[in-house]
Amino acid sequence: MPKILVTGGAGYIGSHTVYQLQQQGFSVVVVDDLSKGHAASVPAGALHVFSLFERERLAALMQAEKVDAVIHFAAFIAVGESTREPEKYFHNNTAGSISLFSAMADAGVNKLVFSSTAAVYGNPTQIPIPESSTISAVNPYGESKVMVEKILDWLDTSRGLRSIRLRYFNACGANNDAGLGERHDPETHLIPLILKAVISGKPVTLFGDDYATPDGTCVRDYVHVDDLASAHIAAVNHLLGGGATGAYNAGTGRGYSVKEVVAAVEKVTGQKVPFLMGPRREGDPDQLVADSSRLRQTLGWKPRFDTIEAIIESAWVFEKQNLT
Numbered sequence: 001m002p003k004i005l006v007t008g009g010a011g012y013i014g015s016h017t018v019y020q021l022q023q024q025g026f027s028v029v030v031v032d033d034l035s036k037g038h039a040a041s042v043p044a045g046a047l048h049v050f051s052l053f054e055r056e057r058l059a060a061l062m063q064a065e066k067v068d069a070v071i072h073f074a075a076f077i078a079v080g081e082s083t084r085e086p087e088k089y090f091h092n093n094t095a096g097s098i099s100l101f102s103a104m105a106d107a108g109v110n111k112l113v114f115s116s117t118a119a120v121y122g123n124p125t126q127i128p129i130p131e132s133s134t135i136s137a138v139n140p141y142g143e144s145k146v147m148v149e150k151i152l153d154w155l156d157t158s159r160g161l162r163s164i165r166l167r168y169f170n171a172c173g174a175n176n177d178a179g180l181g182e183r184h185d186p187e188t189h190l191i192p193l194i195l196k197a198v199i200s201g202k203p204v205t206l207f208g209d210d211y212a213t214p215d216g217t218c219v220r221d222y223v224h225v226d227d228l229a230s231a232h233i234a235a236v237n238h239l240l241g242g243g244a245t246g247a248y249n250a251g252t253g254r255g256y257s258v259k260e261v262v263a264a265v266e267k268v269t270g271q272k273v274p275f276l277m278g279p280r281r282e283g284d285p286d287q288l289v290a291d292s293s294r295l296r297q298t299l300g301w302k303p304r305f306d307t308i309e310a311i312i313e314s315a316w317v318f319e320k321q322n323l324t
């Protein structure tokens with residue numbers, strides 16, 4: 001079976017993907033500097049703790065392990081922090097990716113799956129959003145990913161680096177069989193924050209109810225992390241089979257408002273969610289919902305989790321078992 005290098009494999013989405021790759025028989029090597037991730041989320045022996053910026057070490061590892069393709073998750077992910085410290089995001093996410101791509105060139109590896117994001121669409125004019133929409137980020141985090149996507153276009157032309165950019169919408173949920181779930185620090189994502197509020201009784205602040213949506217709260221497309229993992233496997237198989245470069249939305253195509261998520265959490269947990277309604281947060285678009293027909297039709301992807309309740313249930317089981 002092919003050997004895959006996974007950068008950021010000790011993080012949330014990376015660790016779920018590593019688990020699924022191994023379940024399907026792939027050999028996996030992980031590089032993660034543990035700036036955010038958790039060593040315990042990676043199978044023993046697979047983890048190499050160093051940074052994307054160690055280009056020669058990356059190239060040597062790829063050569064020694066005879067890596068066939070790379071899945072590149074390693075990045076910083078907090079939109080709010082990126083607006084306060086843009087250099088940190090352009091350095092780690094954009095320059096760090098360039099270091100990886102140079103190491104891949106040195107090692108002769110020319111297949112890559114890249115973690116992009118719905119944030120590349122900025123304030124979209126069309127919902128659901130097709131991949132043909134204008135790319136125009138509204139924060140440095142999104143821009144750091146736009147830049148990598150553009151670099152990948154040039155590398156495809158100039159040296160045949162084939163890449164699939166998966167533009168994830170809101171990743172959520174857990175794989176409790178694998179003991180894996182969302183453990184960001186600090187946590188900025190809605191579902192774990194709401195579940196933590198239910199457990200602690202301390203209210204969570206929700207960001208605004210004056211958006212141009214039916215109930216005034218932001219609408220997002222919540223996709224289970226295991227469904228994202230299976231999208232990566234479909235993408236890597238596509239590249240290994242000689243498939244072409246492309247960008248694909250990874251979302252379910254169904255949007256839920258913040259208030260609908262709160263109601264679904266109350267249904268799943270049987271408890272009231274303590275919350276305060278705060279003001280809008282800068283840079284939050286009204287709605288982000290994927291048109292994922294390209295991923296479904298071209299790569300044969302089909303999400304297993306098709307209700308918000310099923311996703312929340314998996315995250316709820318994980319939160320109760322991992323009380324901090």
Ligand SMILES: NC(=O)c1ccc[n+]([C@@H]2O[C@H](COP(=O)([O-])OP(=O)(O)OC[C@H]3O[C@@H](n4cnc5c(N)ncnc54)[C@H](O)[C@@H]3O)[C@@H](O)[C@H]2O)c1
Nearest residue numbers: 008010011012013033035036037051052074075115117171
């Ligand atoms: N979580 C989401 O909802 C979401 C949505 C869209 C896109 N994404 C993208 O998916 C990817 C993974 O997100 P996540 O939620 O799993 O984040 P995460 O923080 O849990 O995982 C990222 C991992 O990368 C590692 N890392 C960061 N910089 C590194 C470097 N320079 N060298 C080596 N390792 C480094 C961290 O230690 C961490 O383990 C990111 O690229 C993110 O931008 C996430």
